[in-house]
Amino acid sequence: MKLNPEAKAIYKGIRDEIKNLIQLKESLVYLEKFFPTNNKEEIIRRQEYLKKNLPKIRPELKEFLAKIKPIRFRRDYLHDRLLVVDDSELEKARALEVCDVSSEPLDGYTIILSTIGYGVDVGLSIAEIAPELYILPLWENKDVLKALSNIKALLGEDSVSNEILVHLREIEKVMKKRKLLSELDEIVREEEKRLNERIEELLKEFSLTLTGKDLLDFLKKLKEGDYESIFSHFSQVENEILEEMVKSEERLSNLLEIDVEIFSRESLYPVEVPTERIEAMRSELEREIKMEIYLKSREVLRKIRPLIPQLREELKRAYELEFLRAVSEFTQGFAFPELIEGGIGFINGRHLFIRNPQPVSYAVGEVVHLNGLNGERVVILTGANSGGKTSLLELISQIVILTHMGFPVPAEKAWVEPLDELFFFRRKRSSYGAGTFETALRSFARSLAKEGKKLILIDEFEAITEPGAAVKIIGELLKIAHEREFYVVIVSHLGEDLKRELPFARVDGIEAQGLNENLNLIVDRQPKFGVLGKSTPELIVERLTKKKRGKEKEIFERVWRAFKD
Numbered sequence: 001m002k003l004n005p006e007a008k009a010i011y012k013g014i015r016d017e018i019k020n021l022i023q024l025k026e027s028l029v030y031l032e033k034f035f036p037t038n039n040k041e042e043i044i045r046r047q048e049y050l051k052k053n054l055p056k057i058r059p060e061l062k063e064f065l066a067k068i069k070p071i072r073f074r075r076d077y078l079h080d081r082l083l084v085v086d087d088s089e090l091e092k093a094r095a096l097e098v099c100d101v102s103s104e105p106l107d108g109y110t111i112i113l114s115t116i117g118y119g120v121d122v123g124l125s126i127a128e129i130a131p132e133l134y135i136l137p138l139w140e141n142k143d144v145l146k147a148l149s150n151i152k153a154l155l156g157e158d159s160v161s162n163e164i165l166v167h168l169r170e171i172e173k174v175m176k177k178r179k180l181l182s183e184l185d186e187i188v189r190e191e192e193k194r195l196n197e198r199i200e201e202l203l204k205e206f207s208l209t210l211t212g213k214d215l216l217d218f219l220k221k222l223k224e225g226d227y228e229s230i231f232s233h234f235s236q237v238e239n240e241i242l243e244e245m246v247k248s249e250e251r252l253s254n255l256l257e258i259d260v261e262i263f264s265r266e267s268l269y270p271v272e273v274p275t276e277r278i279e280a281m282r283s284e285l286e287r288e289i290k291m292e293i294y295l296k297s298r299e300v301l302r303k304i305r306p307l308i309p310q311l312r313e314e315l316k317r318a319y320e321l322e323f324l325r326a327v328s329e330f331t332q333g334f335a336f337p338e339l340i341e342g343g344i345g346f347i348n349g350r351h352l353f354i355r356n357p358q359p360v361s362y363a364v365g366e367v368v369h370l371n372g373l374n375g376e377r378v379v380i381l382t383g384a385n386s387g388g389k390t391s392l393l394e395l396i397s398q399i400v401i402l403t404h405m406g407f408p409v410p411a412e413k414a415w416v417e418p419l420d421e422l423f424f425f426r427r428k429r430s431s432y433g434a435g436t437f438e439t440a441l442r443s444f445a446r447s448l449a450k451e452g453k454k455l456i457l458i459d460e461f462e463a464i465t466e467p468g469a470a471v472k473i474i475g476e477l478l479k480i481a482h483e484r485e486f487y488v489v490i491v492s493h494l495g496e497d498l499k500r501e502l503p504f505a506r507v508d509g510i511e512a513q514g515l516n517e518n519l520n521l522i523v524d525r526q527p528k529f530g531v532l533g534k535s536t537p538e539l540i541v542e543r544l545t546k547k548k549r550g551k552e553k554e555i556f557e558r559v560w561r562a563f564k565d
C-alpha cells in the first residue's frame with residue numbers, strides 16, 4: 001500500500017507503539033511482516049492468522065515470555081583436549097575445527113580423546129568430542145527452559161524443555177563443584193580464618209589454665225630441669241591445634257570431594273595457606289572437573305540431542321507468541337474490520353493517542369450501516385475550532401492503516417474497502433508561504449494523477465493560500481477526485497463556498513454546544529452528517545467577555561453585541 005510521508009508517519013506511530021510493548025528483540029521481525037498491503041487476500045490471511053492466534057494469549061504469559069532468550073550453541077575451539085586419531089582420519093578430524101588433533105598422544109592436555117584407543121573412546125563428531133558445546137549453553141539457560149515449559153503449560157501444550165531439564169539434573173553435582181572452584185580462594189581463606197580463630201581460643205584457654213598455682217608448679221619444674229612434663233603441658237595444646245587442622249581439612253575435603261592437606265604442621269599459629277598450594281589444588285580440581293563435565297555432558301547429550309531441533313522450534317514459537325502478546329495488549333477492545341467494496345466507515349471509533357476519547361462514528365462512500373448518508377465519496381468536514389477535525393482525520397487514517405496491516409481496529413465495528421493508497425495532507429502550523437503552497441499543490445496533484453483506489457485526507461488546504469483562491473483550487477481538485485472515484489475527506493472552514501462548487505459532496509459539521517461553568521468549550525466530537533458546523537469565534541468572544549475585566553471587557557462586550565445584532 002502506498003503511503004505518502006504524513007500517512008507513513010501515522011503508520012510508524014502505530015508500529016512504534018506496538019514495538020514498545022514487545023519485550024524481546026527477536027520478536028520484532030514478526031511486526032515487520034505486517035506493513036500495510038493493498039492485497040485483499042493477504043489482508044484476509046493476516047486477519048485469519050490473528051483471529052486464530054490472539055485468543056490463545058493470556059496475560060500470565062507476559063512474565064514468562066520476558067525470560068526467553070536465544071540459546072546459542074557456539075562452535076568454540078577447545079584447547080583443553082587432544083583428539084588422537086589414525087593417520088587416515090586426520091583430515092576429517094581437523095575439519096571439525098573443535099580441538100587439537102594428532103596421530104599420537106601428546107602431553108599438555110587435560111582430556112585425551114581417541115578413536116584408536118589412546119584415551120577416552122570417541123566417535124568422530126562434535127557431539128562426541130565436545131558435548132559441552134551443547135550442554136553448557138543449556139545449563140546456563142535453565143531459566144529459559146523453565147520459562148518455556150511454563151509458557152507451553154499455559155497453552156495447554158507439552159514442552160521438550162521438561163525432558164531436557166530432567167536430564168540436565170545429572171550434571172548438577174559437577175556444576176556445583178565447578179562453581180566452588182571459582183570461589184576456591186574465598187573458601188580456603190574462610191577456613192583459614194576460622195581455624196586461626198579456633199586456635200586463638202585454644203591459646204586463650206591455655207593461658208588461663210597457666211595462672212596461679214600452675215605457674216608456681218611450672219617454675220618449680222623448670223628449676224628441677226623436668227622438661228618432659230613442661231613439654232607435655234605444651235604438647236597437649238599442640239595436639240588440640242593439630243586436631244583442629246585435621247577437622248578443617250576434612251571440611252574442605254568433603255566440600256570439594258578431593259583429598260585436602262594444605263595447612264602447614266610446621267608453624268601452628270597463625271596458620272596461612274601459601275597461594276601456591278591453593279593454585280596446585282585448583283589445577284588438580286580443574287582437571288578432575290573438566291573430565292567429569294566432559295563425560296557427563298556426553299552421556300546427557302546422547303539422550304537429549306534428538307530434542308534440540310524441537311527446542312529450537314519452541315523458542316521460535318515463543319518469539320512469535322511475544323509478538324502476538326504485544327498485538328493482543330495493543331488491540332484490547334478492538335474489532336476486526338469487514339472488508340467491503342464502495343466505502344470506509346466505522347462505529348464508535350476511538351483515537352489511538354487521545355486519552356479517554358469520545359467515540360466517533362464516521363463514513364465516506366457507501367457504508368449502509370450508518371444512517372443519514374447517501375454514499376458520498378467526497379466529504380467536507382467543517383466546524384468548531386479545536387473541535388476534533390484533525391483528530392478525526394487521524395482516526396480515519398489509523399483505522400485504514402490498521403485494516404491494511406491485517407490488524408483489528410479501535411472501533412466497535414468497521415467496514416473498509418482495501419485501497420492502493422492513503423494520502424494525508426496535514427496542515428503544518430509552522431510552514432506558510434509560496435514554497436509550501438507549491439509543494440503541497442504538486443504532491444496533491446501527483447496523488448490525483450495516479451490510478452488506483454485511494455483515500456485522500458486533507459486538513460485545511462486553504463490555510464496555505466488565500467481563501468478566495470482556495471475555493472477555486474480545492475473545488476477543481478475535488479472534482480477530479482470525484483471523477484476518479486477517490487474517497488476524500490477535507491477539513492475546511494470554507495464549507496459553504498465549497499458546497500456550492502461541489503454539489504456531489506457531503507458537508508459534515510462538528511459543533512460546539514456552548515461554554516461550561518469554567519467557560520471552556522463544550523464540543524460534541526461526533527460530526528453531524530450533512531450539516532454545516534457552526535464556527536466558534538462567537539463562543540470565544542462570549543468567553544472573553546465573561547472572563548475579562550475593565551476596559552478590555554467593554555471591548556469584548558461590543559464585539560459580542562455585533563454577533564447578536
Ligand SMILES: Nc1ncnc2c1ncn2[C@@H]1O[C@H](COP(=O)(O)OP(=O)(O)OP(=O)(O)O)[C@@H](O)[C@H]1O
Binds near residue numbers: 354356358384385388
Ligand atoms: N474524540 C475526541 N475525544 C476527546 N478529545 C478529542 C477528540 N477529538 C479531539 N479531541 C481533542 O480536542 C483537541 C482539538 O482537536 P483537533 O486539533 O483535532 O481539533 P481541530 O478541529 O482540528 O482544531 P483546529 O480547527 O484548531 O485545527 C485536542 O486536544 C484533542 O485531543
